[in-house]
Amino acid sequence: MAISLSDREVTLLRRVSEGLLQPLRADWLQTAPDLASDLQRLLSMDFIGTTRWNPRTGHYENAACTGRGPDMARVYVEEFQRCDPISPRLRPRRGPTPIYSVINRAELERTRYFNEFLRVYQTTDGIDLHLYDGETNVGDFRFWRAPGGIPVGSREVALLTLLQPVLLCATRSLYNRTSTAVSCGFPQLTSRENQIVTLVARGSTDRTIAHDLGISYWTVRTHLDHIFEKLEIPNRAALIARVHREQA
Structure with missing residues (x-):
């Protein structure tokens, strides 16, 4: 998909790509605020969240976010992932996908997830990207806008398609580094x-x-x-x- 970028967007794309290719901490959305801000501005998003799907436990873990308080990431993992109707539909997809391409807005607005979580945190339109190294899900990115913003569409898909190889490289590297610490395997633990x-x-x-x-x-x-x-x-x-x- 062809996309025309302004000088500002080219500069942001370069800075984001360079930043993501540096070694990142697990909490980089908070500890690298300039990088997170550049990514938000490039995509014109109000919120960025990350999680990682754990197929062994059947839960999303290691949630972090910027653009909203850290409480949003915590309550998602602890409570609202259980009633999330969007992520199970998006998780098998290998490219950036607007949420309303997999769920009807009227259907979503009838859910507890929308009314007690998304609307409360002022994030009602988004595009998610689940990243895979082979068959291993190494993490995901969730980019969302507040109500009243320009609807997410083909431009955001094109920008994230450009960024996907860099986002995968960064996420895979972080996944591999943090996974090396796992040698104990109590099944009742995350x-x-x-x-x-x-x-x-x-x-x-x-x-x-x-x-x-x-x-x-x-x-x-x-x-x-x-x-x-x-x-x-x-x-x-x-x-x-x-x-x-x-x-x-």
Whole structure:
């Protein structure tokens, strides 16, 4: 699909491409605000979100966003992904796809997902891109606009098609780096929780884990509380002992 770019858009496209090809932290939407802002401006979007589908658990994980508060990413993962009617239809697709090409707007507006989540966070029109390395889903991007904006259409598809190889490269690299930490595999834990278990068993402190995974110290502490509860163990020492027993 041919697309005509202004000088401003060419500059933004170059900066975004160069930024995405640098090593990124897992929380780059927050820690690289200039890059996130350039990507938003290039696509004229109000919101960018990222998640990763975990086929083992059947859930989206590692959510992050910019353009809205971080609470939006948290409540999506914790509650609203369960009633999300859009992502299951978009996940098998290998290219940028406007949401209203897979669901009728009237149908969406009747859902709890629209009325208690999308409308609350002022994101009612978007285009998603699910990225694959072979058959492995390495992550996704969700680009959305507030009500009253220009409808998402062929221009956004064309721009994201241009960016898709760079977005895939960045996401695949991040996926490969974070996945190397996963060697423990408790089936009752999420992939992020298993990452943290592995790092704890290797002797990493909570602050080191936070830095390595690009999340906050308090997020690590919250994950550990969930791990202790799910594995029915009281503390860190018991967790390390449990890992050593499992690997013996």
